[in-house]
Amino acid sequence: MSQLTFDSFTKKIYIKSTIEKLYWCWGTEAGICSWFLRSAVYTSANGEQRNPEEHIQAGDSYTWMWHNWDGEEKGTVLKANGSDSMEISFADSKVSVTLEQHETAVLVSLKQHQIPTDETSKLNIHHGCSNGWTFWLANLKAYLEHGILLNETEFDLRNIPLSGYEFVNM
Template identity: 85%
Template sequence: MSQLSFDCFNKKIYIKASKEKLYWCWGTEEGITSWFLESAIYTSPNGERRKPGENIQAGDSYTWKWHNWDGVEKGTVHMANGTDFMEISFTDSKVSVTLEDHDKAVLVTLKQHQIPTDEESRLNIHHGCSNGWTFWLANLKAYLEHGILLNETEFDLRNIPLSGFEFVNM
C-alpha cells in the first residue's frame, strides 16, 4: 500500500512480547478471548471444534462475539502458518496479521484489505474497523506489557445509540 485508499488500511504497533505469545493471542480461542473477544469458536473443516489452546489452521471457520455488542462475526481462516502470519475473512473483507521481530519488540502489522468501496462500507468497514483496530492493538499492548485491559466489560453499552462509534474502549 503506497497511498491511502478506501479499499485497505494498515495498522502497526511494536509490542514487547515474544512472537509465540503474540501468535497465541491472535491464533487460539484461549488467546483471542484474553484481550479481544467475549467468546470465540474455531471449527476445523471436518466440523470438529478446536481446543481452546490449539492454533487455528487454514480452512477453519470461526464465530466471534464481542463484549458490548450483540452481533456475531462469522468467517473463514484463509492462512495460518503457526508462527508469524494469519489471514481471515472479516466483514466482507480480509484481515491479515504479520509478526516481525525487531530488537526488544515484535512489530505487529494488521492489514484489512479487499474492503468494498460503496458509501456504507467506507463508513462502517473502513472508518469503523480502522478506529476499532487502533484501539484493539493498543489494548493488546496494554495487556501484554502491563497486564491491564482497556476495553469496557463493566458497563453495558449495547443500549446506547451510536455507542460503537462514540466509545473509544468498546
C-alpha cells in the same frame, strides 16, 4: 509512501513480547479471548471444534462475539502458518496479521484489505474497523506489557445507539 484508499488500511504497533505469545493471542481461542473477544469458536474443516489452546488452521471457520455488542462475526481462516502470520475473512473483506521480531519488541502489522468501496462500507468497514483495530492493538499492547485491559466490560453500552462510534474502548 503508498496512497491511502478506502479499499484497505494498515495498522502497526511494536509490542514488547515474544512472537510465540503474540501468535497465541491471535491464533487460539484462549488467546484471542484474553484481550479481544467475549467468546470465540473455531471449527476445523471436518466440523470438529478446536480446543481453546489449539492453533487455528487454514480452512477453519470461526464465530466471534464481543463484549458490548450482541452481533457476531463469522468467517474463515484463509491462512495460518503456526508461527508469525495469518489471514481471515472479516466483515466482507480480509484481515492479515504478521509478526516480525525487532530487537526487544515484535512489530505487529494488521492489514484489512479488499474492502468494498460503497458509501456504507467506507463508513462501517473502513472507518469503523480502522478505528476499532487502532484501539484493539493498543489494548493488546496494554495487556501484554502491563497486564491491564482497556476495553469496557463493566458498563453495558449495548442500549446506546451510537456506542460503537462514540466510545473509544468499545
